[in-house]
Amino acid sequence: MRAVDIIAKKREGETLTREEINFFVQGFTRGEIADYQAAAWAMAVYLRGMTNEETTALTLAMAHSGQVLDLSAIAPRVLDKHSSGGVGDKTTLVVAPLVASLGLPVGKMSGRGLGFSGGTLDKLEAIPGFRADLTTAEFTTQLENYGIVVSGQTHDLAPADGKLYALRDVTATVSSLPLIASSIMSKKIAAGANIIVLDVKVGRGAFMKTEAEATALAELMVKIGRLAGRRIAAVISDMNQPLGNAVGNALEVIEAIETLKGHGPAEFVEHCLSVAAQMLLLADAARAEADALAQLRAALADGRALKKFGAWIDAQGGAARVVDDYALLPRARIVEEIVAPQDGFIAGINAEQVGLTVVDLGGGRAKKGDTIDHAVGVVFQPKVGARVARGDPLFTLHANDRAKFDAAKARLLAAYTFSPHAPALVELIHKVVR
Numbered sequence: 001m002r003a004v005d006i007i008a009k010k011r012e013g014e015t016l017t018r019e020e021i022n023f024f025v026q027g028f029t030r031g032e033i034a035d036y037q038a039a040a041w042a043m044a045v046y047l048r049g050m051t052n053e054e055t056t057a058l059t060l061a062m063a064h065s066g067q068v069l070d071l072s073a074i075a076p077r078v079l080d081k082h083s084s085g086g087v088g089d090k091t092t093l094v095v096a097p098l099v100a101s102l103g104l105p106v107g108k109m110s111g112r113g114l115g116f117s118g119g120t121l122d123k124l125e126a127i128p129g130f131r132a133d134l135t136t137a138e139f140t141t142q143l144e145n146y147g148i149v150v151s152g153q154t155h156d157l158a159p160a161d162g163k164l165y166a167l168r169d170v171t172a173t174v175s176s177l178p179l180i181a182s183s184i185m186s187k188k189i190a191a192g193a194n195i196i197v198l199d200v201k202v203g204r205g206a207f208m209k210t211e212a213e214a215t216a217l218a219e220l221m222v223k224i225g226r227l228a229g230r231r232i233a234a235v236i237s238d239m240n241q242p243l244g245n246a247v248g249n250a251l252e253v254i255e256a257i258e259t260l261k262g263h264g265p266a267e268f269v270e271h272c273l274s275v276a277a278q279m280l281l282l283a284d285a286a287r288a289e290a291d292a293l294a295q296l297r298a299a300l301a302d303g304r305a306l307k308k309f310g311a312w313i314d315a316q317g318g319a320a321r322v323v324d325d326y327a328l329l330p331r332a333r334i335v336e337e338i339v340a341p342q343d344g345f346i347a348g349i350n351a352e353q354v355g356l357t358v359v360d361l362g363g364g365r366a367k368k369g370d371t372i373d374h375a376v377g378v379v380f381q382p383k384v385g386a387r388v389a390r391g392d393p394l395f396t397l398h399a400n401d402r403a404k405f406d407a408a409k410a411r412l413l414a415a416y417t418f419s420p421h422a423p424a425l426v427e428l429i430h431k432v433v434r
Contacts, residue, residue, distance in 0.1 A: 003033045003041075010044040018057040025061040029160040035167060042164065042173040050178035052220060058178065059224050062186035065160035067136060069192030074144045075105045079279050080193035082108070082184050084217065085117035085174075087205040087355040088242035092120045092150060093256035094264070094272045097308040099279050100148040101299045107143045108150045109157060109191040111165060111183075117174075117207070117355060118249065118364065121152050126250040126329055126374035130318035139191075148312045158190040169365060175207035177217050185224045196225055196232045197278045202430060203240035205351020211236070211430060218433040231282045234433040235275055238426050241349040241384050244268035248363045248377010248398060250329040255379075257323055260306040267383075267428055273297070274429050330375035332398035334405050340388040341413060348417035349384060357411045361404050376400060378412060385425050 001023045010016060016024075024041065027033035050058065071078045079099060083089050092108065100106045110132075112119035121132040134142065134151040142149040153162040161183050168174050168183075188196050198221055201207070202214035218234035225232035244265045246255040258264055259272065277292035286292035299305045306323065314320035322328045358364060362373030379396045382388055395412060399405035 003027060003037045007037060007041045007044055010041060010048055013048045015051055016054055016057075021054065021057045022061045025058070025065055025160045028163060029065045038164060039167050039171045039173075042168055042171060042176075042179060045179055046173040046176040049176075052223070055178040055181055055220060056224050056227065059182040059185045059189070060228075062158055062160040062164070062182060063189040063228075066154075066158055066190065067156040068190050069136070069140065069157065071107060071140070071143065071192040071194075074140060077195055077283050078105050078107045078143070078193045079195045079197075079283060080106065080108050080188055080191065081197045081199060081275055081279060082110075082188060083199040084180055084184065084201050085207055086201040086239045086243055087117065087351040088244045088247040088252065089118060089199075089201070089239075090120075090123055090244065090246070090252040090256045091199060091272055091275060093123065093253065093309075094259050094305075095276045095279070096148055096150060097260065097312055098272065098296055098299055098305040099276050100312070101304040101308040102280070102285065102295055103147070104279070104283055104285055105143055105147040106149075107139070107191060107193055109139075109153055109187045110150050111152070111187070112169075112365075118247070118252070118358070120150065122364075122372050122374070123249045123252050123256075124150065124318070125372075126253050127313060127318040127322050128328055130313060131316045134316070142315050146311055146315045148308060149316070150312075151316075153187065158186045161186045177208075177213065177220070180207060181217055181220050181224065185221050185228075188225065188230070189228050194230055195279065195282045196230050197275055197282065198222070198232070198234040199275050200234050200236045201239035202236055203238050203351065205242065205355060206239040215431070215433065222433055233278050233282055235278055236430040236433065237271060237274070238428050238430060239351055240426060242351050242354050242380065243271060245380045245383070246377065247354055247358050247380075248361075249372065249374040250331070251377040251379055251398065253322070253329060254326050257306075257309070257326075260300065260309055262300055270428055278432065330373075332375040332400050334399045334402065335396060336405070337396050338394050338409055338413070340390055340392045340394045342418055343389050344418035344420055345387050345422050346382055346384050346416060347419035347423040349380070350415040350417075353411060353415040354378065357408045357415070360411075361399050361408050362401075373400060378408075385423060387422070
């Protein structure tokens with residue numbers, strides 16, 4: 001077989017065999033197939049799509065491109081959650097310690113920002129000293145000792161996805177259903193968790209723009225997970241406006257900690273509780289959703305979740321005292337409040353434009369290997385549905401460059417839609433696919 005023939009076959013819209021997919025994935029992992037060929041193949045997949053059988057084959061090929069962990073010796077139940085990508089999505093920073101504080105071990109292999117979507121590891125690395133590059137041995141040891149670990153992909157676990165993930169971010173091939181599904185599920189299978197909740201975003205700030213697309217992705221990933229012997233569910237959640245108030249790495253860390261202290265934005269708290277409740281239900285740790293929610297609220301209220309967060313950050317080398325001292329986080333040189341340009345109800349905040357703006361400020365990557373500016377971002381005040389008067393505070397912009405600040409201010413204001421009438425509000429949780 002030759003890589004160029006496989007690229008051409010997919011370019012023509014033909015179905016690849018399991019053998020062809022395995023050949024391509026293994027060759028790319030070993031470095032025998034070059035980045036430029038993998039980029040061409042990814043674009044062909046983006047344009048031509050894949051059948052469910054192809055996507056499942058790709059998932060398993062990437063999962064088995066390295067070691068597949070067996071965590072049964074550590075715990076009979078290891079839980080994981082994963083987001084399909086959104087704007088302001090710092091859910092893992094709350095859900096992981098919250099669920100772990102109830103005695104359910106959470107072992108998560110996470111990723112970095114893709115396109116306009118922020119990455120969990122980028123947020124965590126805003127905390128001084130935090131190590132996201134754990135070895136496989138460190139991953140399992142921390143899970144056993146602390147009951148919580150969130151790490152980047154190692155060379156041992158799903159290395160093919162790690163390489164392809166970085167290429168997709170800079171080749172405009174992020175929003176491909178088969179590439180998203182295989183990327184997420186290969187990491188989940190390789191990392192060894194046997195209970196998985198997927199957080200599939202839908203809307204303007206998601207890679208899946210319509211509910212039909214999000215449902216198709218959710219159903220495909222749930223099917224792949226079940227075939228791999230996992231207990232799995234998918235929460236389809238709204239991403240037409242940013243999740244929570246903060247967008248930007250250090251700013252999102254602060255909002256996550258405030259949420260663990262009981263002061264989080266209402267819709268972000270609701271979202272975290274909904275995802276975490278599904279994890280408890282799959283683990284048979286709650287009889288019904290009401291029971292799961294009661295346990296989770298208790299862990300927030302009595303400080304167990306916050307304590308677990310601190311222990312987790314400390315275990316991975318981070319400054320756990322960040323919980324009480326946000327000055328340890330990077331701070332932008334320019335921090336200014338922007339006011340509403342007119343009276344009216346906020347009818348929309350284009351989440352995709354917000355995410356792209358934060359990338360342009362330096363909070364994401366325009367090309368492979370770019371350095372992240374953890375300090376920059378935006379903190380919204382009133383959200384969709386709120387009535388504002390001209391001159392009322394709208395958002396606070398954090399930047400390290402005046403020209404970038406000015407461009408970001410104009411772009412963010414253009415992302416707003418105002419209306420003289422109160423808009424119909426969209427449900428935060430659209431559905432759950434089990």
